[in-house]
Amino acid sequence: MKLSLGCIADDYTGASDLANTLTRQGLRTVQTIGVPSDDLALPEVDAVVVSLKSRSTEAGLAVTRSRAAEKWLRGRGAGHVLFKICSTFDSTDAGNIGPVMDALRTDSGDTIVLVTPAFPETGRTVYMGNLFVGPVPLNESPLKDHPLNPMHDSNLVRVLARQSKTRVGLVDLATLTRGAAAVRGRLADLAANDVGAAVIDAVFDRDLETIGGVALDHRLSVGASGIGLGIARALVASGKVKAGAAATVSEFAVGGPAGCLAGSCSQATLQQIANAEKTMAVLHLDPEQVIAGPDEVRRALAWAGERISGGPVLIASSSTPDQVQALQSRHGRDAAGHAIEQAMADIAEGLVRSGVRRLVVAGGETSGAVVDRLRIPGFLVGAEIAAGVPVLRAVGAKDGAMLLALKSGNFGGAEFFSDALKLMR
Numbered sequence: 001m002k003l004s005l006g007c008i009a010d011d012y013t014g015a016s017d018l019a020n021t022l023t024r025q026g027l028r029t030v031q032t033i034g035v036p037s038d039d040l041a042l043p044e045v046d047a048v049v050v051s052l053k054s055r056s057t058e059a060g061l062a063v064t065r066s067r068a069a070e071k072w073l074r075g076r077g078a079g080h081v082l083f084k085i086c087s088t089f090d091s092t093d094a095g096n097i098g099p100v101m102d103a104l105r106t107d108s109g110d111t112i113v114l115v116t117p118a119f120p121e122t123g124r125t126v127y128m129g130n131l132f133v134g135p136v137p138l139n140e141s142p143l144k145d146h147p148l149n150p151m152h153d154s155n156l157v158r159v160l161a162r163q164s165k166t167r168v169g170l171v172d173l174a175t176l177t178r179g180a181a182a183v184r185g186r187l188a189d190l191a192a193n194d195v196g197a198a199v200i201d202a203v204f205d206r207d208l209e210t211i212g213g214v215a216l217d218h219r220l221s222v223g224a225s226g227i228g229l230g231i232a233r234a235l236v237a238s239g240k241v242k243a244g245a246a247a248t249v250s251e252f253a254v255g256g257p258a259g260c261l262a263g264s265c266s267q268a269t270l271q272q273i274a275n276a277e278k279t280m281a282v283l284h285l286d287p288e289q290v291i292a293g294p295d296e297v298r299r300a301l302a303w304a305g306e307r308i309s310g311g312p313v314l315i316a317s318s319s320t321p322d323q324v325q326a327l328q329s330r331h332g333r334d335a336a337g338h339a340i341e342q343a344m345a346d347i348a349e350g351l352v353r354s355g356v357r358r359l360v361v362a363g364g365e366t367s368g369a370v371v372d373r374l375r376i377p378g379f380l381v382g383a384e385i386a387a388g389v390p391v392l393r394a395v396g397a398k399d400g401a402m403l404l405a406l407k408s409g410n411f412g413g414a415e416f417f418s419d420a421l422k423l424m425r
């Protein structure tokens with residue numbers, strides 16, 4: 001297997017978002033959980049998205065894991081590697097986007113790296129280096145209240161410069177609009193001035209197509225699904241990937257009981273949970289009790305056990321920003337987050353033990369904890385539930401056939417949970 005594109009995603013929902021985008025553009029794509037072991041039978045594919053849980057870990061660990069993934073991908077022939085970050089640039093001044101980018105740039109030998117989290121289909125656009133979420137700058141969006149990576153600066157040149165050892169420059173929309181040659185010229189000027197990373201504006205998919213073509217001159221790029229779309233279209237346009245070759249994923253029904261878990265506290269998820277109350281049984285965990293010990297997990301599993309044969313259930317730890325802040329001030333941000341993630345993984349494990357084979361999970365970190373606990377080594381991409389969220393069919397799972405949907409916190413429409421289950425037969 002010789003890969004046309006290798007991808008390293010810093011969380012699992014982000015990985016399935018990217019795998020979805022690549023598949024929709026015609027690339028045969030598989031999402032793996034971590035660096036695949038040699039005995040994992042992978043189908044013939046154009047792209048592999050290695051999912052890491054490295055967005056919110058200590059930066060050194062994120063670097064080590066990302067380098068191992070890059071080595072594996074290069075070893076399978078990937079000439080270009082995309083480091084997939086969040087379309088809302090989730091990170092702190094300690095990392096991890098800058099440190100991982102720096103390390104991968106050194107390994108790849110590139111003088112300059114293109115960086116853009118733009119993903120217009122989900123309202124993420126970049127102008128003059130400033131990231132917008134829908135109509136508002138990042139720092140005015142709900143991301144300012146993110147439980148792990150609150151974003152208070154929308155200027156990505158500044159944000160990345162605080163994280164990276166290299167100088168960071170900008171390729172603005174005016175340059176991009178003049179075409180690929182103008183972008184190449186600007187990159188050459190920046191590189192000549194010792195700038196190692198260039199944030200590039202993008203507002204429309206056509207901007208990403210230009211960016212994708214230029215990115216393939218290099219061995220590394222950094223961004224969200226939008227740049228993935230651009231690169232995929234460039235690979236197809238250049239004939240390196242045969243258009244429409246994407247494998248059709250088996251559609252056989254998995255059936256049985258279905259469960260949903262929400263650990264995301266994003267505004268979008270809170271609204272989706274409120275709407276789910278109309279169509280399924282919903283249990284709101286008491287986060288304080290989750291941290292106190294295992295009884296809250298037992299209570300949740302007993303509650304689910306009484307209802308699951310009658311229809312899908314949703315179990316949520318999600319709270320409002322004020323409640324999240326209060327909990328974090330009592331227990332610490334990381335300790336609270338970790339305890340709740342592990343409780344969600346315990347609940348997922350219990351649900352699967354009781355026969356659930358269709359599972360929807362909301363939240364990147366939450367999804368990471370759940371998928372790790374279920375020891376699922378990889379996924380093939382099925383139908384698209386919402387922009388950036390596909391149905392995933394597990395490959396090589398010890399529990400046999402299984403369908404999952406891993407929803408990024410901010411993604412999906414108001415009825416996401418029922419929309420997902422309608423497609424997860």
Ligand SMILES: Nc1ncnc2c1ncn2[C@@H]1O[C@H](COP(=O)(O)OP(=O)(O)OP(=O)(O)O)[C@@H](O)[C@H]1O
Pocket residue numbers: 011013014146147148263264265266287317318319323324327328336337338339340341362363364365366367407408409410
């Ligand atoms: N009630 C709560 N109070 C404090 N923290 C919580 C609560 N419920 C969940 N959490 C934690 O908040 C974090 C949510 O992160 P997660 O990545 O799962 O969602 P997200 O950030 O909205 O999604 P994404 O990363 O896909 O955008 C997790 O660490 C989770 O354990």
Ligand SMILES: O=C(O)[C@@H](O)C(=O)CO
Pocket residue numbers: 011013014015017018085086087088119224225364388408409
């Ligand atoms: O890019 C995004 O917004 C998502 O794929 C994601 O990474 C959220 O965790």
